[in-house]
Amino acid sequence: MPSLRALILLWIPASIAAAAVLVPIFYLFLRAFSNTASLWEVVLRPANLEILGSTAWLGIGVTLLSMMIALPLAWLTVRTDLPLRKLWLLITPLPLVIPSYVGAYLFASALGPRGLLQGWLEGVFGVTRLPSLYGFPGALLVLTLLNYPLMQIGLQAALRRLDPSLEEASHSLGYGPWQTFWRVIFPQLLPSMTMGSILILLYVLRDFGAVSVMRYTTFTRAIYIQYQSLFDRSSAAALAILIVLLSLFLVIVVGKTRGRSRYYIGNKSTKPPDRKKLGRWRWPALFFCLATVILALIIPAGVLLYWLIRGLGAGESLAGLWQPSLNSVITSAVAATFALLAALTVAILDVRKPGRLSRLIERTTYIAYALPGIVIALALVFFGSNYLPFIYQTFPMLVFAYVILFLPQAVGPLRNSLLQIHPNMEEAARGLGKRPLAVFRRVTLPLMRPGMAAAFSLVFLTAMKELPATLILAPTGFKTLATSVWSAVSEAFFARAAAPALLLILASSFSLALVHWQDEVQR
Amino acid sequence: MSRLHKWFGLLVMAGSVLAACAPTAAISAAQSDGATGGEDSGLPSQLIVYSGRSEELVGPIIQQFAEATGIDVQVRYGSTAEIAAALLEEGENSPADIFYAQDPGGLGAIEDAGLLASLPAEILGKIDPNFSSSEGKWVGITARVRVVVYNTNALTSDELPLDLNGFTDPAWNGRLGIAPTNSSFLTMITAMRTLWGENETHAWLEGIMENHPVFYENNTAIVAAVGAGEVDAGLVNHYYLYRFLAEEGEGFPARNYYMTSGGPGSLVMVSGAGVLTNGQNQANAERFLEFMLSTVAQQYFASQTFEYPLVDGVVISNLLTPLSELKPPEISMGALADLEETTTLLQDVGMLP
Numbered sequence: 001m002p003s004l005r006a007l008i009l010l011w012i013p014a015s016i017a018a019a020a021v022l023v024p025i026f027y028l029f030l031r032a033f034s035n036t037a038s039l040w041e042v043v044l045r046p047a048n049l050e051i052l053g054s055t056a057w058l059g060i061g062v063t064l065l066s067m068m069i070a071l072p073l074a075w076l077t078v079r080t081d082l083p084l085r086k087l088w089l090l091i092t093p094l095p096l097v098i099p100s101y102v103g104a105y106l107f108a109s110a111l112g113p114r115g116l117l118q119g120w121l122e123g124v125f126g127v128t129r130l131p132s133l134y135g136f137p138g139a140l141l142v143l144t145l146l147n148y149p150l151m152q153i154g155l156q157a158a159l160r161r162l163d164p165s166l167e168e169a170s171h172s173l174g175y176g177p178w179q180t181f182w183r184v185i186f187p188q189l190l191p192s193m194t195m196g197s198i199l200i201l202l203y204v205l206r207d208f209g210a211v212s213v214m215r216y217t218t219f220t221r222a223i224y225i226q227y228q229s230l231f232d233r234s235s236a237a238a239l240a241i242l243i244v245l246l247s248l249f250l251v252i253v254v255g256k257t258r259g260r261s262r263y264y265i266g267n268k269s270t271k272p273p274d275r276k277k278l279g280r281w282r283w284p285a286l287f288f289c290l291a292t293v294i295l296a297l298i299i300p301a302g303v304l305l306y307w308l309i310r311g312l313g314a315g316e317s318l319a320g321l322w323q324p325s326l327n328s329v330i331t332s333a334v335a336a337t338f339a340l341l342a343a344l345t346v347a348i349l350d351v352r353k354p355g356r357l358s359r360l361i362e363r364t365t366y367i368a369y370a371l372p373g374i375v376i377a378l379a380l381v382f383f384g385s386n387y388l389p390f391i392y393q394t395f396p397m398l399v400f401a402y403v404i405l406f407l408p409q410a411v412g413p414l415r416n417s418l419l420q421i422h423p424n425m426e427e428a429a430r431g432l433g434k435r436p437l438a439v440f441r442r443v444t445l446p447l448m449r450p451g452m453a454a455a456f457s458l459v460f461l462t463a464m465k466e467l468p469a470t471l472i473l474a475p476t477g478f479k480t481l482a483t484s485v486w487s488a489v490s491e492a493f494f495a496r497a498a499a500p501a502l503l504l505i506l507a508s509s510f511s512l513a514l515v516h517w518q519d520e521v522q523r
Numbered sequence: 524m525s526r527l528h529k530w531f532g533l534l535v536m537a538g539s540v541l542a543a544c545a546p547t548a549a550i551s552a553a554q555s556d557g558a559t560g561g562e563d564s565g566l567p568s569q570l571i572v573y574s575g576r577s578e579e580l581v582g583p584i585i586q587q588f589a590e591a592t593g594i595d596v597q598v599r600y601g602s603t604a605e606i607a608a609a610l611l612e613e614g615e616n617s618p619a620d621i622f623y624a625q626d627p628g629g630l631g632a633i634e635d636a637g638l639l640a641s642l643p644a645e646i647l648g649k650i651d652p653n654f655s656s657s658e659g660k661w662v663g664i665t666a667r668v669r670v671v672v673y674n675t676n677a678l679t680s681d682e683l684p685l686d687l688n689g690f691t692d693p694a695w696n697g698r699l700g701i702a703p704t705n706s707s708f709l710t711m712i713t714a715m716r717t718l719w720g721e722n723e724t725h726a727w728l729e730g731i732m733e734n735h736p737v738f739y740e741n742n743t744a745i746v747a748a749v750g751a752g753e754v755d756a757g758l759v760n761h762y763y764l765y766r767f768l769a770e771e772g773e774g775f776p777a778r779n780y781y782m783t784s785g786g787p788g789s790l791v792m793v794s795g796a797g798v799l800t801n802g803q804n805q806a807n808a809e810r811f812l813e814f815m816l817s818t819v820a821q822q823y824f825a826s827q828t829f830e831y832p833l834v835d836g837v838v839i840s841n842l843l844t845p846l847s848e849l850k851p852p853e854i855s856m857g858a859l860a861d862l863e864e865t866t867t868l869l870q871d872v873g874m875l876p
Binding site: 051115134212229233476487496 | 597609
């Protein structure tokens, strides 16, 4: 039997978080079974196999490519003397705030067969047409460039808490830096790699913007077509159940492989890990960072800047953006805080109170993560408007939606950072007569700081760009930067979209800088 | 260890922001209750509009309505499909008074669910009955026309076919852009089925598919692609071009071509609005529709968004070809609201997944 304290502080909040995640799933079954004839027709469509294939390829492709970007970036920005390290640390995760639809549109206008790049190449080399970006290559490119930070941020947190004494031991055994990385550092990063992979895989399942602009059919695109052309909610729900089954499968398989392996920090590891001297490797390293930032951030921001300047010249005004900026930052920060608190209880239970129930709660938080935003938004519309009218379309409701949408992004890094902390340290403190809560506050929490910063940043950045839930569930008339961008881009008012989109990137980088600063200050 | 308190400080700060916001939300909810009560006493009060049309298009004129009447108008913007789905989920508990949609399809879905109230004859009588629901439950507000947008560097307007059948000619292989997931395209195919019959529509779709059309997500993407020269021509609604001309200048190498043969290629489609049965502000909602069909509002759309007005006596932009010169097909918008069979047809020929 858990103590009363554990029950109130851990089991009950964690169960509420898991139950909240189940709300959309419950809604889907309700909707899908409201029309059983069409349910089977939709679920058993032969086209689904093809969609499954294309979805799976895209998911695997984006995950592998993201890994190839995120791992070197994380290592370079945390563990080396990379020139301008802090700048890279700050700007490399920023592509995560670019809304997928807008990002895809920007990449298409920059890199399309007759885009800005082609225009430049035509002037210099006489290239009249680039190969088509649409379909798999475009979807792969856009989703990778906008989402690799989902893995990078978690990896950075793990790298910050690595035990330097293990590396020292490896060196003293005669291993070179390369062997040390693969034999000592890499295994310690595995939990974060797995967590990042599952987040990216599931995110690819739920993305709509990039696959629609790039015209690549995944389950989510098929779901949107049901809503868009048929206003058919039960068929859409039936397809969404397929997404839930797919993510259930992924979560179980990945859950089995990640097991419960732990890589504890030694007791002496109060000093931060040292930074490797890159020597002449710093040039290729710099080139890699620069290439990533150019592709993922400068190209989209450059197109935006081009639109903005042209729009300002045409008399477009910047007025009226203060309130949406404030709304975006406040809502995202509040949502990230609540997601952090909810995720903390889930992660502590899973790591410190292992058992069937705690594992079930942790896994549950992932199963709605792959659902398209519109599905989760509609589920909350259904329950909110019909059963909870007093909070429907209020600020708390919006925050609640964000927490459901992004909870796993907080659970992952927190769980991994807890796995790095040896329970001995907590037991020792308890042995000294400290009460569990005091032990948690004075021993565990400080060691979890990188994980907490990562969890907060991940939720914050993705909440900044959230669209479907914001449109439907926010208080009426509540504008965010993301809704302002969407409203302009969807109707081809590009100049009007540019300023809020650039502000979205700017506001996020300030907020991220604040989180980094908080984290650095406390070392 | 005291630095840890900074983290807690941050959490507490964020928490108090929430606490500060929650009462505001409660207050505004309370105010809306008060306002609802106000209408009974005959005072101008509140109106909640769910708009599937973008704020960029309709925001200014809704603002003007609010200022002219003193009604507190609250607008929720989204895409027509998302807003329609939300309205269906809310059902009878929807706070909305008005559903303002980009196309007849969205309005038809809400009408079929029995959520729209019958409109008074004075409102419906303001426009051609073809442009409203046949049940009289929603009314057209503005119109747009299907056109061909073409790249002026690649071809001249006399190289374009007289009607849609021309695009099945092998000469158009790989040169045409379409947006099969877009509701305007689906509506055009629905009109085609009505006008040409199922067999001929099927044959046309297959002919287009044999020419390897390039698929785009929506009208905006097609106009951008035509301007860039990715494709030579595309099937779109007329007004997107004018936004590009406004942004890129007259040098933007794309223009509209009207298919004056009178077939589905020059279909006129409406945006429209209806009053929700369970709205709390029915009288204000009807005033809203009346205002949208007034000369002031219709003139706004004609000159600011380059749409076609539906009431007489409004001057259209000199960039547009008058509807009277277009011979658009005579077809009721109500007949175009159901897109299900069209979608099945497009799946059969491989245009939709």
